Amino acid sequence: MNLYEQQASNRRKTWLVMAAFIAFLFLLGFGFDVFYVNVGGGYVPIGSVLALAVGSVSALASYYGGDRAVLLATSAKPLADLASAPDASPDEKLKLRQLENVVDEMAIAGGIPRPRIYIVPDPDPNAFATGRDAEHASIAVTRGLLDALDREELQGVVAHEMSHIRNLDVRLMTIVAALVGASALLSDWARRGMMWGGGGSSRSRDRDRDGGGIAAIAFFVIWAIAILLAPLIAQTLAMLVSRRREYLADASGAELTRNPLGLARALEKIEAATAPTAAINRGSAHLCITDPLGRQVNLKEGFWPDLFASHPPMPARIAALKEMAFQR
Amino acid sequence: MAFLIILIIVAVLAVWAIASYNRLVGLRNQVANGWRQIDVQLKRRHDLIPNLVNTVRGAMDFERDTLTAVMEARAKAMSASGPADAAQKEGQLTQALGRLIAVAENYPTLRANENVKMLQEELSATENKVGFARQFYNDIATKFNTAQQVFPTNVFAGMFGFKPAELFEITDVREREVPTVDLSRR
Numbered sequence: 001m002n003l004y005e006q007q008a009s010n011r012r013k014t015w016l017v018m019a020a021f022i023a024f025l026f027l028l029g030f031g032f033d034v035f036y037v038n039v040g041g042g043y044v045p046i047g048s049v050l051a052l053a054v055g056s057v058s059a060l061a062s063y064y065g066g067d068r069a070v071l072l073a074t075s076a077k078p079l080a081d082l083a084s085a086p087d088a089s090p091d092e093k094l095k096l097r098q099l100e101n102v103v104d105e106m107a108i109a110g111g112i113p114r115p116r117i118y119i120v121p122d123p124d125p126n127a128f129a130t131g132r133d134a135e136h137a138s139i140a141v142t143r144g145l146l147d148a149l150d151r152e153e154l155q156g157v158v159a160h161e162m163s164h165i166r167n168l169d170v171r172l173m174t175i176v177a178a179l180v181g182a183s184a185l186l187s188d189w190a191r192r193g194m195m196w197g198g199g200g201s202s203r204s205r206d207r208d209r210d211g212g213g214i215a216a217i218a219f220f221v222i223w224a225i226a227i228l229l230a231p232l233i234a235q236t237l238a239m240l241v242s243r244r245r246e247y248l249a250d251a252s253g254a255e256l257t258r259n260p261l262g263l264a265r266a267l268e269k270i271e272a273a274t275a276p277t278a279a280i281n282r283g284s285a286h287l288c289i290t291d292p293l294g295r296q297v298n299l300k301e302g303f304w305p306d307l308f309a310s311h312p313p314m315p316a317r318i319a320a321l322k323e324m325a326f327q328r
Numbered sequence: 329m330a331f332l333i334i335l336i337i338v339a340v341l342a343v344w345a346i347a348s349y350n351r352l353v354g355l356r357n358q359v360a361n362g363w364r365q366i367d368v369q370l371k372r373r374h375d376l377i378p379n380l381v382n383t384v385r386g387a388m389d390f391e392r393d394t395l396t397a398v399m400e401a402r403a404k405a406m407s408a409s410g411p412a413d414a415a416q417k418e419g420q421l422t423q424a425l426g427r428l429i430a431v432a433e434n435y436p437t438l439r440a441n442e443n444v445k446m447l448q449e450e451l452s453a454t455e456n457k458v459g460f461a462r463q464f465y466n467d468i469a470t471k472f473n474t475a476q477q478v479f480p481t482n483v484f485a486g487m488f489g490f491k492p493a494e495l496f497e498i499t500d501v502r503e504r505e506v507p508t509v510d511l512s513r514r
Contacts (some may be wrong), residue, residue, distance in 0.1 A: 090442040094449060101453035108365065109460035110470070111358075151452075258463070 010168040014175060017241070018059060021179040021234070025055040028186050028230065031223030034216075047190075051313045055182050062178035063171070065086055067130040067138055070287065074280050076118035076140045097322040103139060106162045108294050109256045115139045115165060119146065121231045124277040128287040129161040129170055137165040142277060147267050156263025159253035159291055165250065169245045173287060187230035190277055250317055254324050264321040271314045290314065348481050352490050355472040359493045362465035366496070369457045370405075370418060376454055377402045377425070378446045387438050394431050398424045415496070418458075425451065434441075462496045471494035 029051025062069075082088065083096045100117060113130070115137035125145035133139035141154075151156065162168050253290045255258035270290050277292035284292040291311045381395055388395065401421040409415040429448065438444045473492045476485040 092444070096448065098453075101449065101456075105453065105456045105460050108369070109464055110458050111362070111365075111464050191487075201481055258461075289396055 010172050011119065014168075014172045017237070018174055019180070019236075021059075021183065022052065022055050024180075024181060024226070024230070024233075025186060027069065028183070028190055028224065029227055031219070031226070032190055035054045035220060035223070043320050048190075051186055052084060054079050054186060055179065056180040058178040059175055062174050063132055066178065067132070067136065070130045070140060071118055071121040071140065074120045074122075074140065076120045079117040081121055082119055098157075099141065099146060099154065100162050102151065103162075105217045106155065110166050111157070112137075112160050112162070112166060115162075117141075118279070119143060122277050122280070123147075124292075124294055125149070125273050126280065127161055127289045128280070129164045130174065130287055131165065133176070133199045134165055137170065139165075144273065145270070148273070149266050152259065153266035153269065154261040155257050156253060156259065156266045157289055158262060159256040161248050161253075162256060163249040163252040164245065164287075165258070165293040167245070167248065170251065170287065173238075173242060173245070176238045180231075180238050182233040183234040187227045190227045239310050246311050247317065249322065250321060251324070254321060256318055259319040259323040264318050264325070266319050267314060267321070271318075275302075332426055345484065347487060348484075352472070352475060352481070352488075353477055355468070356490065356493075358468050359465070362461070364466045366458065366461040366465055368459045369454065370380050371415075372452045373421075374402055374406055376447075380428075380451055382434055383441075383443050383447055384438060387435050387441075388432065391431055394424075394428050397427050401425075422455065422458075425455070449512060466495050468502060469495055 026048060029049070030045070032047030033045040079096055079100060083093060085101075088096075096119075103117055104114055114133040114136075115131065118138055118140035120126075120140050120142040123144040125142060127139070127141040127145055129139050131135060139158065141157070141175045145157065146154075165284070220307040250263060253263055257263070269289070277288070280288060280292035288311075290297040291309070309325075343418040377398060381398060385395060398421075401417070405414070405417040405421045406456050408417040429451065432438050432444070432448070475481060476492060
């Protein structure tokens with residue numbers, strides 16, 4: 001698939017994922033209404049309304065403000081502020097200027113406007129991109145990454161992040177993250193509702209006597225399972241989307257630099273630094289070039305890692321890049 | 329009935345032709361924009377060179393040949409007319425700059441100087457930007473050409489006056505060579 005097909009496919013997927021999540025949230029809310037609020041008796045369907053409201057507000061908020069929230073949470077500083085600081089050493093200025101140039105180069109190679117650049121004060125090497133489209137994009141690298149990598153390797157990492165921006169991965173992943181949060185929140189509320197809703201079960205027994213009991217019970221069972229599994233299903237879906245995009249960003253990053261080995265060497269260095277990136281929390285893990293939590297599950301392939309890992313295993317990524325450079 | 333079928337076929341063909349035409353126009357504009365981006369980066373390079381030469385002049389007094397070669401190549405490149413001429417002269421400027429950077433590497437005082445380091449970074453960044461602007465231009469021009477030449481678009485692309493875009497390539501054979509540096513101090 002070329003870039004335009006990638007973008008189109010990601011736009012489609014964004015809508016699909018949003019529709020699936022909204023349907024899912026509606027199921028959670030509707031079930032609550034049916035079993036506890038008793039809509040038929042003239043009550044307001046508070047569960048459905050609440051579920052849809054929480055889902056759409058969190059999706060919209062993350063679409064328009066997700067980038068600022070992530071940057072704020074990681075306490076990232078704009079590069080321009082650091083470079084113009086009076087106590088910046090010449091060496092520091094050179095490093096920052098280099099990063100600025102590398103980002104410029106990759107923006108030219110990709111034919112997109114230059115994204116804003118941020119530095120995250122964290123000694124562990126890592127980087128992430130955020131923003132809903134190329135016009136509103138930001139790239140953030142940690143202090144550790146800036147110190148550890150040379151120019152070519154830095155270029156590889158920036159190209160990887162630039163590809164996330166160009167492919168509209170960031171938009172998809174930000175919305176997925178928000179909806180994962182919303183389903184976790186709602187299923188938590190619904191479970192609490194089930195606990196105190198003793199009266200509710202008596203109402204559902206009333207309904208059984210009215211007839212259509214089997215269907216009602218089946219729906220209740222599906223609903224209860226959905227509530228219990230909601231966070232897990234949402235998380236799995238997000239991870240599945242995330243891992244695919246990582247391989248793709250590696251490949252299209254190499255297409256920008258025409259130098260897959262630069263990124264391969266960068267990934268080797270990043271992997272060698274095993275410490276978790278403290279400044280980046282679980283919520284934005286999927287936006288990073290490597291898993292900031294340093295989870296073991298990201299190192300292996302197989303069934304469980306496929307379910308829970310946000311990134312493909314590092315050795316596999318490095319091997320794929322070396323293969324592009326005919327080094328295998 | 330037959331009339332209706334013919335009408336539907338004609339309508340489908342018309343929609344397809346309009347979509348293809350619009351796609352080609354969009355690509356043609358992107359190609360033109362890509363070409364202008366190369367010019368923007370070349371201009372940046374021309375602006376940067378006097379700075380670089382002034383900074384290293386003191387330490388590299390006896391490399392006068394290298395420095396003059398750079399300034400002369402710059403002057404020629406700035407007065408170039410037409411894409412082919414410009415490509416050739418910019419190539420010579422690239423060569424002269426490559427030689428200057430390689431020679432400057434041999435001066436410990438220069439290598440340690442913060443200003444020179446910064447200028448070298450700027451210069452290699454500018455060289456990269458020129459390179460990446462050309463790469464982007466070539467990518468988008470290739471796409472434009474392919475879109476024109478595949479069947480069935482090729483049937484009418486020529487009719488509407490679409491011409492294949494020229495790719496940027498190295499015209500000067502010498503530019504393909506890696507610059508050699510004479511380390512003996514004359």
